[in-house]
Amino acid sequence: NFSLSQLQAIDAAHYLHPFTDHKDLRASGARMIVRADGPFIYDSEGHALLDGMAGLWCVNVGYGRHELAEAAYEQMKELPYYNSFFRCATPTPVLLAKKLAELAPKHINQVFYGSSGSESNDTALRLVRHYWALEGKPEKNIIISRNMAYHGSTVAATSLGGMSGMHEQLGGAVPNIKHVMMPYAFELALPGESDHDFGLRAAKAVEDAILEAGAENVAAFIGEPIMGAGGVKIPPASYWPEIQRICRKYDILLMLDEVITGYGRTGEWFAAQSMGIEPDTITTAKALTSGYQPLSALLVGDRISKTLVEKGGEFYHGYTYSGHPVACAVALKNLEIIENEGLVERVKNDTGPYFAKMLQERISGHPLVGEVRSLGLMGAIEIVKDKATRERFQPEGSAAVVVRDHAIAQGMMMRATGDSMILSPPLIWTRETIDMAGDRIVKALDLALADLSK
Ligand code: PLP
Numbered sequence: 289n290f291s292l293s294q295l296q297a298i299d300a301a302h303y304l305h306p307f308t309d310h311k312d313l314r315a316s317g318a319r320m321i322v323r324a325d326g327p328f329i330y331d332s333e334g335h336a337l338l339d340g341m342a343g344l345w346c347v348n349v350g351y352g353r354h355e356l357a358e359a360a361y362e363q364m365k366e367l368p369y370y371n372s373f374f375r376c377a378t379p380t381p382v383l384l385a386k387k388l389a390e391l392a393p394k395h396i397n398q399v400f401y402g403s404s405g406s407e408s409n410d411t412a413l414r415l416v417r418h419y420w421a422l423e424g425k426p427e428k429n430i431i432i433s434r435n436m437a438y439h440g441s442t443v444a445a446t447s448l449g450g451m452s453g454m455h456e457q458l459g460g461a462v463p464n465i466k467h468v469m470m471p472y473a474f475e476l477a478l479p480g481e482s483d484h485d486f487g488l489r490a491a492k493a494v495e496d497a498i499l500e501a502g503a504e505n506v507a508a509f510i511g512e513p514i515m516g517a518g519g520v521k522i523p524p525a526s527y528w529p530e531i532q533r534i535c536r537k538y539d540i541l542l543m544l545d546e547v548i549t550g551y552g553r554t555g556e557w558f559a560a561q562s563m564g565i566e567p568d569t570i571t572t573a574k575a576l577t578s579g580y581q582p583l584s585a586l587l588v589g590d591r592i593s594k595t596l597v598e599k600g601g602e603f604y605h606g607y608t609y610s611g612h613p614v615a616c617a618v619a620l621k622n623l624e625i626i627e628n629e630g631l632v633e634r635v636k637n638d639t640g641p642y643f644a645k646m647l648q649e650r651i652s653g654h655p656l657v658g659e660v661r662s663l664g665l666m667g668a669i670e671i672v673k674d675k676a677t678r679e680r681f682q683p684e685g686s687a688a689v690v691v692r693d694h695a696i697a698q699g700m701m702m703r704a705t706g707d708s709m710i711l712s713p714p715l716i717w718t719r720e721t722i723d724m725a726g727d728r729i730v731k732a733l734d735l736a737l738a739d740l741s742k
Contacts, residue, residue: 292332295320306441324351327714327721329701337701338725342714345516345548346579349625350716356580356618356625363617372401372611381611384619388585391557391623395566398588401611405547405573406440408584409510412569413444413462414605416508416541419592422599430501431543432494432509434470438517439510439545439571448510451518466501468493470515471523474659474670474678487524495534503538508568513559516548519708520668522661528563541568541592547584548666551575552626552715555636555664562663568592578622583615631715640664642719643711646726654733656691656740665717669709669729673740680707681740691736698735700728 290298296317305313320332327350328336342348349356363380370378385399400415402408413431420428431448433439439448446454447461450470455461469476471490473483481489498506509531515521535542542565549559550572556562558570568591573584596603609615626632640663647660651669658672671688673681681687688704695702695709703710713725 292320293317295332326350326352327717335699337696337699338713338721338728340695340700340702340711340713340725342575342712343579344574345553345712346574348551348553348575348631348715349578349622349629350714353578353580353622353625356578356621359617359621360581360614363614367613369613371608373606378611378613378616380613380616380620384585384616384623387620387623388587392570392587393558393560393566395591396570396587396589398593400586400588401609401616402573402584402586402607403582403609403612403615404440404584405545405571406442406445407607408547408571408573408586409439409448409545410442410444411586411605412510412543412571413448415569415586415588415592415603416543418603418605419541419595420507422595422601425504427505428507430464430466430506432466432468432497432501432506432540434511434515435467436470436472436515436518436521437467437510437512437545438515439512440547466497468497470518470521471527472515472519472521473524474661483524484526487526488530490523491527491530491534494531495538498534498538498540503540506538506540508541508543509535510543510545512545512547513549513563514554514663514666516666516710516712517705519670519705520661520666520710520712522663528565532565532567543567543569543571545571547571547573548712551623552632552635553664553666553712555632555640557632559663576622577615577619578625580622581612581615581618582609583612583619585619626715629716635664635715639715639717639719639722643667643717643722646722650726650730651733654730654737656687656733656737662711665711665713665715667711669711671707671709687736687740690739691732694732694735694739695729698728698731700725700732702729 299318300314321329322332323330329339388399389397400411417429433448435450437450439445444462446458447465450467473486477486544567554562568589570587577583644662652660656671658670658678660669673679685706688707692704
């Protein structure tokens with residue numbers, strides 16, 4: 289058994305963490321999370337934290353689900369691995385594909401597996417370009433995305449994303465990807481502009497980009513239904529239907545990145561259903577296994593599948609762990625739990641609206657809060673210096689980190705992204721858990737206000 293300081297020393301010496309400033313990490317030491325149960329995670333010092341982030345937007349069924357461990361164990365004993373290249377298959381990815389086709393919107397019936405959301409977005413990018421090549425239009429290969437989008441960390445997924453810091457470190461993105469404005473009214477709406485009109489204007493930016501590039505050169509538009517890592521930015525209701533109309537008008541594929549929103553988070557199995565749209569591809573990962581195994585599934589609509597089958601020819605793409613039998617067995621059991629416990633309906637009809645009410649009634653009036661927003665169990669609290677003028681603290685993000693640190697000290701694990709405090713809890717949260725979170729967040733905001741007013 290290692291003490292916390294021993295583990296921290298080994299960590300600092302050997303472990304390069306994702307999205308971490310290693311100078312900072314060395315100075316402060318990592319918090320060791322050592323176990324978890326239900327909605328709580330526990331650190332090495334025995335502190336219980338309410339996990340407001342479901343791990344990293346993924347542990348939808350909560351922690352301590354022994355059924356998932358048993359599903360993995362049984363599958364490992366039976367068949368731990370075999371590939372699905374070269375006309376081989378194993379049963380669990382086949383059965384999972386059938387299940388996903390049942391849950392997904394009607395026009396989606398096929399699945400391509402990977403181990404992460406980033407990999408699946410790489411697959412999506414290659415697949416839509418491959419589709420147009422098969423259709424005899426290889427010149428149609430520009431993809432339109434948005435500023436502040438997050439689509440993952442591989443080179444292609446970073447290029448699809450719209451995070452400027454990530455692009456700077458890339459030193460050369462995948463070509464033919466263009467970025468347009470994000471649909472974030474709080475920051476970008478004009479004075480007096482309604483949410484509805486703003487949503488249409490943000491969609492018009494996509495149309496302008498298509499016209500500028502020439503529709504004959506544009507393969508697809510990609511977006512997260514709700515930008516997650518960019519700060520839980522929920523677009524006005526007018527946005528997505530208008531994006532779909534524009535894509536159809538110019539014969540451009542619609543790619544939806546539901547790595548965060550898939551599997552119940554917004555109160556539907558997929559946010560495509562919440563937004564009322566029919567994308568050609570849906571990227572999913574994370575909650576597909578509730579994070580118990582690394583697995584992603586790119587859901588592929590009939591338009592693309594039909595061309596793949598009719599035109600034939602090999603799609604030169606795949607990962608060793610595409611359709612990993614153990615990960616797929618866990619996914620099947622995870623979806624069964626979500627279904628049996630009615631978690632999606634519960635988010636839609638009970639906990640989602642209650643969560644929104646809590647944010648509205650208890651948080652939105654706080655002097656540090658410019659806006660609260662949520663859909664289902666996905667929400668954000670926007671930190672401002674001045675409620676009336678929406679002036680921010682400087683530098684950007686500095687105040688949210690103060691709130692976050694107080695929240696953690698109060699037993700509430702939250703994430704700060706820029707000036708947004710983010711919540712994306714396990715779908716097993718009840719009204720009582722939401723009340724508990726509300727208590728802790730209010731305290732954290734009060735303490736942060738006292739600090740920031742000094
Ligand atoms: N797409 C979105 C919307 C995400 O939020 C993420 C990760 O947070 C990814 C893609 C990348 O997924 P992964 O980290 O599994 O590669």
